[in-house]
Amino acid sequence: MLLFFGSFSYAQSNLPSREINSIQLITDDGDYITKNYYARFSNGDCYTIKRIRIVLVKLTVNKDKFEICDSGNDGLEKITLSKYTRDVNSQSGTKVLFYSTHLEADNNATSFLRVIDLTSSSTVYARISLSDCVKVVPITFTLVSTPNIVAEIEKEFPIYCDNNADGKENIDLTELDAQINVNNEQVEFSYFKSYNIQNATFSDPYLDPLNAEVQDGDILYVKVKYKNSDCFSVAKVKVRIKVINYLINLSPNAILKICNEDFTASETFNLEEVVSQIFDQGKNEIPFSDFDITYYVNENFANQGTSAGKISAPNSYISSAANAYVYARFQSKSYGCYSVAPINLLFVLPPKTINSEITICDNNLDEKYDVNLLAYKDSMVQYPNEDNKFKFYKEFADINVAGKEITNPENFIVEANISKIWVYVENLPNCGSSAEIIFKRGNALNLDKKHFNLHNICDTNNDKKEQIDLTIFENNFSSSFTYEYFDKQSDLWLDQNKIQNPRAHIFDETTGNSIIYVKVFQEGFCPDFYTIDLKLNEVPIVKIEDQYYCKNDIVGIDIVPDVSGLNVVYYSWKLPDGTMIEGADKKDLTNIKTLGTYVLTLTNSSNCTYTTSFKIINKDTPKIISLTGKNDYYTIKAEGIPGRKIVYSLDLIHWQDSNVFYNLKVGEYTFYVKYADSDCYGDSIKGKIFILQNAFTPNGDGINDYWVLSGLDVFNNNSTLQIFDKYGNMVYKQISNTEFKWDGKANSRVLNSDAYWFVLTAGDERIYKGWIYLKNKN
Incomplete structure (x- = not known):
């Protein structure tokens, strides 16, 4: 059974009075209406309930006409249509696409407009x-x-002061x-301190354009x-402030202290005492005599320049605050221009000195007890302050007596008869106190x-210079x-020119x-020192x-290093293959033929070593590229250094310019090449002139049973023999680098x-090509 209800609870209760008709009329007004109904499916006592959600949508158009600003008035603007989708329709979940024609929009064409x-x-x-x-609607854009x-302009505003x-100043x-609206158009103006060109937005407006505070060089923007x-x-406007009259430059750092x-x-x-701190004639064009100087209790009153807040007796101004400010107003009698400067009034308490003790040492190891008194000044007062001034005296009665002050407190020499002195500390003239300084001689460090x-x-490098680690004795x-x-x-005594990197x-x-x-230090002790005596020993430097070496020479070369005067006591040779030859008597190498890098390490009587290396290199020789020829001649092709003449030989005795050897007899030959200006020959290559057998009788009688050609091993590559019958069929083939030997058979079959x-x-x-006559017993 299927029944309908207006709520879930009604569907659960299943009361007939709560049942509704299956046909419902929705009369709610709005662009987006939702209604929920509930269907109850039952079979006997079993049932289930399902929600039916009805959504009624009325698509709306918020705006269908847009005015597009022609930036620059060039008659063209590129419009990205997606920027206007929410302006056209702002309903949740809707999708807005733009098309050229109504028909394309109706048909939901795949190609839609993005930019126009x-x-x-x-x-x-x-x-x-x-x-x-x-819903399809026309949208109109108008430029x-x-x-x-x-x-963009730069505007100068002349001001009197x-x-x-x-x-x-306010302008x-x-x-x-x-100056901006040169065409006298009917427009409105507003003024701002900032403008974002990326999103065309203004910020920080000038609320009172008729009286706006600006500074010389300010940039402002006018909409x-x-x-x-x-x-x-x-x-965009750059503001220039042109001052007609002279500026009045005052110091903002005037301080008036009293003990x-x-x-x-x-x-x-007495506020008038601070005028010299505030006004510097060298920084002002207006003479000091042209100013009226008045004093005020705060800055606003000083800028107003009226009787309000004015101090009537500046030479006897009473302040009850330990740290306060008043303000001086300097106003030109001639021009009326003014400037205001603060004056900081401070109560200063005299520094409270305390008795102190200084442990003294012969710090410079010059047998004098010198001390920098100012290094201990924080221990001489209860509250250290950078304004404190310290004066030192040998006697209490000398305090503040002219000519009795210790003149070199940074390097005071404590004489044997002095056990204490006095310090006077002040932060203002005659605003101070005194205390004793007791000297105690420290314990000496004895190495x-x-x-x-x-x-x-x-x-x-035997240059009398060497990097040394001085710290090894620590x-x-x-x-x-x-x-x-x-x-x-002397540097030790004066504590100057310290070696900055003693490890190097x-x-x-x-x-x-x-x-x-x-100089050696230890906490709680006076320093001591030790000395290091340095001496450099020469290294046995030798160059080889x-x-x-000509690789075909029978005798090698000798290496004889010149070590005279070097006091060498030991030699160590390392050969290219890693072999070591060492000993006090191994000065020379003889009959060296192996190419490569040799390393020699020399040790002298001071146990200083020096290592050098050199190479054994083949002399440059021409390279044989190929050997070609016919029955009784050979041609050698060789390459070498351009412009260097190559000569050729068969016996290393007779050399010829030509690379062709004619009229060679049967036999083996070795061909050599070298440069004409050198005795060192390089590559060699072997050749052979053959005599070929033209008949044989493989009949098994032991005489002339084989066709043989030997001596193929003179060639670097294999040789090949092919034999054909008169019909062009190959009956035999052999590849060898030693000899050819044919028994007159083809695959073990006796040939005719x-x-x-x-x-x-x-x-x-x-x-080589030709005929062989085979005479068999048949």
Whole structure:
């Protein structure tokens, strides 16, 4: 059974009074209506309920006419239609596509418009769809001109005074209008500090264009639009402020301090004392005598320049705040221009000094106890402050007595009869206090060993310079020590010219300074020092040039390095194959024929070593490319260095310019090549002139039973023999690099007596052809 209900709960209860008709009339008004009904399917006591959701959609058009601003008034704008889809229809879930014709939109053509070029007015057709609902409407785009203005200008605003000399003044921005709107169009103006050219939006408007604060060099933007249109043009304006009268330049950093030594709740200031801090005649054109100077309790009153907030007695101004500000107004009597500057009024408490103790040492190891008193100044006061000034005296009675102050506190020498001195600390003249400084002599650090020799240094390049690790002796002392290194004892005393990188110190023996001074420190002790004596030893440097060897020479070459005066005690040779030849008597190599790189390491009596290398290289010789010929001659093709003459020989004795050898007799030959200006020959190649047997009798009688050609091993390549009968059938073939031997058979079958044709291709590519007569016993 199937019944319908208006809600899920009604369908569950299944009351007949809640049942509705299967045909329903929906009368709700709106563009998007949804209704839910519920169907109850039952069979006996079993049932199920399903929701029926009805959606009624009325597709709407929000806007079908658009005015497009002609930016630049060039009569053309490219329109991306997707930007207007939500303006045409903003219903949720709808899809909007644009077409050239109504028919294409109706048919939902696959090709739709994305961009159009608008030159005046154009109509496209928007297809609005949601599920099966479709609406097609014409959309009209009309090109609208924008105000024709000057897009960029620079405007100078003359002002009588630049008060406060800050480059800022209030001007009337409407003075720009005529210079921008040169065509006198009916337009409106608005003014902004920022403009985003990417999305054509303005920000930071000037709320009062008639009295707008600007600064010299500011960039502002003017929006110009027709009164009856949203289309606008933008003018970019650079503002120039031209000051007619002189600027008044005042310092903003004036401070007036007073010593509050009695800790009173208020102090009296003479504001006129600070004028020299505020005004510098060298920075101003207006003479000081032309100013009226008045004082005010705050900056606003000072800028107003009226009686409000004015200080009537500036030479006896009472302040109850420890840190306060008042303001001075300098106004020109001649021009009326003014500037205002702050004055910081400060109560200053005298520094509270405390007695201190300084442990002194002979820090420079010059047998004098010197101390930098200023290095301990923070321990002399309860509250350190950069405004504190320190003065030191040998006697208490000398404090603030002219000529009695210690003049060199950074390098004060503590004499044997001095155990304490006095310090006076002030932050303002006569605003201070004093305390004692007690000197205590520190415990000296006594090193067990104070001199080292470093005499085993090898001078790598024999240039009297070497990089040395000076820190190697630090291992003799405690790990808690720290070190400083100096080239000279005078530098040690003056604590100057420290060696910056003692682990890689460049020692120059030519300077004559062979002693290094090492200052040693340990926490809680006065420093000590030790010395290092440096000496460089020469390295046995020798050079062996590359050697050239003729590879066909019977005798090799000898390598005899010149080591005179080098005090060499040991030789180590490394041959190209890795073999080592070593010993005190292995100075020379003899009868060397092996090509490659040789390495020689020399060790002298100072145990300094030097390694050099050289090569054994083949002398350059021509290269044989090929050997060709016929029955009684050979032609040699060789290549070499262009322009260098090649000669040829059969016996290494007689050499000829021609590369052809004629009238050769039967036998084996070896051919040689070399350069005419050299005794070293290079490649050789073998050849052979054959005598060919023209008949044989393979009848088994042991005489002339085989056709034989031997000596093929003279060739680098294999030789080939082919034998044919008179019908052109090949009856025998052999490839060999030693000899040919034919028994007159073809595949073990005895051949008839007859003449047979042979083709012999020698290993040097010569080809021999002819007849062989085979006389068999048949």
